[in-house]
Amino acid sequence: MKPIITVQVQAFLNQYKNKDLFLHLETTSGTYAAQQYEKRVVPGAYIRNGLIRYQQGKIKGNGPYRVGLKMKLGWIYAEGLTHFEINHQGRLLLAGYDSVGNLTVALQLSEEPFEL
Amino acid sequence: MAQGELHKERHVAVIFPHPDDESFVAAGTIALLSQNGIPITYICGTLGEMGRRMGNPILANRETLPQLRKKELDKACAILGIEDVRLLGLRDKTLEFEDETWLISKISNLLKEIQPSLVITFYPGHAIHPDHDALAYAVVKALARFPAETRPGVWCQAISHQRIEALGQPDVVIDIRAVADKKIAAMKAHLSQTKEMMKELEQKIAAEEPEALRWVQYEEFWTYRV
Numbered sequence: 001m002k003p004i005i006t007v008q009v010q011a012f013l014n015q016y017k018n019k020d021l022f023l024h025l026e027t028t029s030g031t032y033a034a035q036q037y038e039k040r041v042v043p044g045a046y047i048r049n050g051l052i053r054y055q056q057g058k059i060k061g062n063g064p065y066r067v068g069l070k071m072k073l074g075w076i077y078a079e080g081l082t083h084f085e086i087n088h089q090g091r092l093l094l095a096g097y098d099s100v101g102n103l104t105v106a107l108q109l110s111e112e113p114f115e116l
Numbered sequence: 117m118a119q120g121e122l123h124k125e126r127h128v129a130v131i132f133p134h135p136d137d138e139s140f141v142a143a144g145t146i147a148l149l150s151q152n153g154i155p156i157t158y159i160c161g162t163l164g165e166m167g168r169r170m171g172n173p174i175l176a177n178r179e180t181l182p183q184l185r186k187k188e189l190d191k192a193c194a195i196l197g198i199e200d201v202r203l204l205g206l207r208d209k210t211l212e213f214e215d216e217t218w219l220i221s222k223i224s225n226l227l228k229e230i231q232p233s234l235v236i237t238f239y240p241g242h243a244i245h246p247d248h249d250a251l252a253y254a255v256v257k258a259l260a261r262f263p264a265e266t267r268p269g270v271w272c273q274a275i276s277h278q279r280i281e282a283l284g285q286p287d288v289v290i291d292i293r294a295v296a297d298k299k300i301a302a303m304k305a306h307l308s309q310t311k312e313m314m315k316e317l318e319q320k321i322a323a324e325e326p327e328a329l330r331w332v333q334y335e336e337f338w339t340y341r342v
Contacts, residue, residue, distance in 0.1 A: 026178075085177055097170070116207060
């Protein structure tokens with residue numbers, strides 16, 4: 001993955017408007033975070049292969065970036081995104097890394113389901 | 117326990133959910149077993165698909181991480197002399213949400229086939245990560261299905277803060293000094309996960325810090341009464 005180039009991400013988001021897409025969205029602090037910082041509440045969420053369709057998708061911010069997808073009946077967004085890749089399968093992979101290189105957030109879109 | 121008793125084992129099944137758990141928990145013990153010609157089967161639950169560490173510099177992304185961790189696993193197994201690896205194909209961080217009966221049967225069937233004399237896994241309820249605990253519970257419940265006379269022994273690794281308070285001191289202590297280099301090499305094989313940690317650990321070992329030295333001198337387990 002490489003640091004986000006917003007024009008490339010935006011071009012992808014434009015191209016995949018109004019198509020059925022599979023979504024991978026996660027946020028994580030890592031399973032051991034609660035152990036390291038006792039009594040801290042450690043949130044995280046994960047969706048793999050949610051089937052979505054958006055009418056409008058945008059990348060915003062000056063880095064880290066935010067991506068928002070407007071759907072007919074709702075919204076999807078992720079923040080803290082720093083890196084991206086459009087892989088050999090034509091999938092958009094977006095990720096956020098913290099200061100030591102650990103993944104904190106991922107938002108990915110694909111026309112085919114992600115592998116389980 | 118005297119180290120010599122490892123010679124008595126006929127076949128050992130090591131059961132952990134993530135590639136690298138085996139190296140963290142039992143690399144020295146595994147290396148000693150394989151040096152003694154005792155066959156080892158590693159039942160590995162997932163490919164650590166949800167790991168946060170992607171390497172530094174970044175070696176993988178969310179989609180390529182499992183393939184990278186599989187390669188790292190193969191390398192670690194080669195170093196430790198594990199020839200039989202069974203991948204359960206489960207997904208990282210989902211084990212506690214699986215159908216428990218199904219998971220127990222899956223483990224039970226494998227153990228019936230492998231017929232180990234000893235099983236090494238995490239201590240159920242004292243393993244911090246939900247995957248560790250879920251798989252460890254499935255293992256001891258699978259073993260409960262065995263008749264007592266053919267049931268393998270179980271050594272568990274407890275890593276919770278309250279382990280000593282709850283379980284007492286570990287009753288199995290393996291002197292791994294003869295294979296310390298293999299433990300370090302196996303941990304390094306999991307490059308994406310351990311690179312930073314190993315740099316720090318090796319400095320501490322060189323400085324002879326007691327806690328770091330213990331890491332390459334002894335492995336400790338609690339015998340689980342099924």
